[in-house]
Amino acid sequence: METPLQQTILPKAPLGQKSPYPKHYDRSLLFPVERDSQRKAMNFPDLVFHGYDLWHADEVLWRNLKGKPVRAYGCFVAPANSKNLLESKSVKLYLNSVNHERFVSMEDLALMIGRDLSAISESKIHVFLAHKSFQQSDLSIFADYRCLDDIDVEISHYHRTPELLSVDFTANVVDKVASHVFKSHCLCTGQPDMGSIFVEYQGPKIDDAGLLQYLVSYAEHAGFSENCIEQIFVDILERAKPEKLTIHGLFTTRGGIRVNPYRSTHELLFDRARIFNQ
Numbered sequence: 001m002e003t004p005l006q007q008t009i010l011p012k013a014p015l016g017q018k019s020p021y022p023k024h025y026d027r028s029l030l031f032p033v034e035r036d037s038q039r040k041a042m043n044f045p046d047l048v049f050h051g052y053d054l055w056h057a058d059e060v061l062w063r064n065l066k067g068k069p070v071r072a073y074g075c076f077v078a079p080a081n082s083k084n085l086l087e088s089k090s091v092k093l094y095l096n097s098v099n100h101e102r103f104v105s106m107e108d109l110a111l112m113i114g115r116d117l118s119a120i121s122e123s124k125i126h127v128f129l130a131h132k133s134f135q136q137s138d139l140s141i142f143a144d145y146r147c148l149d150d151i152d153v154e155i156s157h158y159h160r161t162p163e164l165l166s167v168d169f170t171a172n173v174v175d176k177v178a179s180h181v182f183k184s185h186c187l188c189t190g191q192p193d194m195g196s197i198f199v200e201y202q203g204p205k206i207d208d209a210g211l212l213q214y215l216v217s218y219a220e221h222a223g224f225s226e227n228c229i230e231q232i233f234v235d236i237l238e239r240a241k242p243e244k245l246t247i248h249g250l251f252t253t254r255g256g257i258r259v260n261p262y263r264s265t266h267e268l269l270f271d272r273a274r275i276f277n278q
Contacts, residue, residue: 004041004042005041005187005223006187006188006222008034009188019093022097027094029094029097030090030091030094030117031089032083032085032086032120032121032122033084033224035082035083038227042230042231042234049081049263050080050081050264050266050268051079051261052078052080052261053078053085053226053262054076054260054261055086055258055259056075056258056259057076057256057257058073059256060072060098060129061098061099062109063099063102063103064102065103065104072106072129073130074110074127074128074129075129075130076113076117076126077126078121080261080263081123082121082122082125084120084122085121085224085226088224088255088257089255094116095113106129110127113129114126142178142198145177145178146175148177148212149179149212151209155216157213157216158216158217158219159217159219159220159221161213162235162238164213165207165210165211165236166206167206167207168205169241170204173203173204173205175205177198177199177208178197180196181216182195182197182249184219184221184223185221185223187224187227191254193228195250196250197232197247197248198247198250199211199236199247200244201236202243203240204241204242224259225251225261226261229261232247233247237265242265243265244266245264245265246262246263246264246265247262247263247264249261249262
């Protein structure tokens, strides 16, 4: 039986479908998914999501004017308040559609991709292309997060269970914690999505063991990475009532694309230099 969230995905969505390799540029391959309908399906309260989705594309290939193949790595920054998110397979197919096309320069290609993604998402998408990989530049930026994964706890819930979150409202803290054993499942294909979750908050103390158990409870949960990060954000916001909260998901690559969503109670400045080596 489909969940309300799964029902938001139209049957014509390319993810999970057999798709031919595109032979020419085709912007119509891009498939939008309305954020508002997904948030309503998850029964989210009426709140403003600050943050952005960081898309990494490892397989951007085109031809120069002499027909010589050129390869680059792409980064797309989509605001969390855009009308639509972009279905990941449709982005891969779209990027494949430029494989046989000729462009004057990498900058011209970036402008075209930015125009097309912005039109589909109905929001400004910033596109960066570079000839070397957009790796997480310096994982030392995460060094001040305490890892929860070594906590010795019994795990018995593998479907999202926000009741596992335990909060001490007598203690006010500033804390940064992380877990690298997060797993959920793609909303369309059911295939596993794995990654790291980073939680930064100021407010009542969240029990470490309960937070780890809660994150592990997503093991059989179906949702896009953006859905999961927003659900974690809302669950912690409602149960712990922090003054400030930022959730960041760092997911592994699937199909040459990885999506890293950021959600926060406050505006986040996208700092290109801080996050990437270029």
